[in-house]
Amino acid sequence: MRLVSYSSGSDIHLGALIGEKQILNLSSLQDFYKDRIQHTFRLPNDMKQFIEQNERALPYVEALLNCYDENDFPAGNISDVEVLAPIINPEKIICVGLNYLDHCKETNMEPPATPVIFSKYANAIIGDQAAIELPVNSSQVDFEAELAIVIGKEAKCVTAAEAEDCIFGYTIMNDVSARDHQFTDGQWTRGKSADTFAPIGPSIVTKNEVGDPHKLDISLRLNGEIMQQSNTENLIFKIPYIVSFLSQTMTLKPGDLIATGTPPGVGMGRNPQVWLKEGDHLSITIENIGTLSNVVKKYKTYANSKNNSLQTSS
Known part of the structure; x- marks a missing residue:
C-alpha cells in the first residue's frame, strides 16, 4: 500500500496511490462502501494519526481496496492535487x-x-x-x-x-x-x-x-x-x-x-x-x-x- 497526504482546495486528505498516476481519497472511499463494509472505525485524514491506529486502519483500508471497482468509484488524477510531505508532524x-x-x-x-x-x-x-x-x-x-x-x-x-x-x-x-x-x-x-x-x-x-x-x-x-x-x-x-x-x-x-x-x-x-x-x-x-x-x-x-x-x- 502506498499512502500519501495531499491537498485539494483548503483541505488535507489521506489517499492511496493506484498505479503511478491515480489517487483514491480514503475518506470518500469509506463513505462510498459504508454499506458493504460495516465498520464503526473512522479513518483519520492525518497520516500520523493513521499510523498510530494502523493495527485497525491498515486492515480496514485493505478491505476497502479489495472492494474497489474503478467503474463504481473513479480515482482522481494525481496531477490535479498537491502532494504534500506524507507526514508533517513526526515527534522525531x-x-x-x-x-x-x-x-x-x-x-x-x-x-x-x-x-x-x-x-x-x-x-x-x-x-x-x-x-x-x-x-x-x-x-x-x-x-x-x-x-x-x-x-x-x-x-x-x-x-x-x-x-x-x-x-x-x-x-x-x-x-x-x-x-x-x-x-x-x-x-x-x-x-x-x-x-x-x-x-x-x-x-x-x-x-x-x-x-x-x-x-x-x-x-x-x-x-x-x-x-x-x-x-x-x-x-x-x-x-x-x-x-x-x-x-x-x-x-x-x-x-x-x-x-x-x-x-x-x-x-x-x-x-x-x-x-x-x-x-x-x-x-x-x-x-x-x-x-x-x-x-x-x-x-x-x-x-x-x-x-x-x-x-x-x-
Missing part, C-alpha cells in the same frame, strides 16, 4: 550518518564502530516537487539520498529481532546539508536543520509492499545526471539493528522517521566539489518506493528589511 526525525563504507571514504572519515546519530526538525520537512531553499548564510549546500524508516509501533528497548514488528513502512528522504555550517559548528544540528532541508515522500510504502529493505537500488540525479547510485545492501548498520540501537536510549513513537544514511557521490566528496545552486533539479529514486523530486531556489529576503543580516546588540 533521526538520521544515521556515515552508514555506507564508500561514503565514509569520500568524506575522509573512519567507518564508525556504532551508528553516528543526529537529528533534524519538522521545520525542515517539505514534500515532493517543493523547493529546497538555499540559506542566505551558506554557500556549500549538498544533497544526500536516503532510505527512511517510518516507525509504526512504540518501541522501547526492543531487540533487533523485535524491530521488524515496530516498522510501519518506508519513504525517501533527501538529507540536505549545509556543509560549511556542519563542519565549522563542531556539531551538525544547524547544518542539517535549515528550513526545507528534509524533503520526504512522495508516499509512505507499507513494509509488506517494499519487501527486503536491504535489497533496494537507490540513486540520485542532479539535473538529469546520476550523482549517487548504490544499493541498500551496502548499509553498514542494518535496519533492525538501527531501530534496536536507538530504542535502547529513546522511545520510538508511531510516525517517527529514521533516515538510514547516504551512499557515495555527494557533492562534498567530488573533485571539484558540487554545491546546489538556484534552478537545480534533484530526483531520488529508491526501488519499490518511488521517486522524490525537488527544485532548488534562493531564499528571498525582503528589501530594506532589518532581518536581511544578523543584528547584534550589547
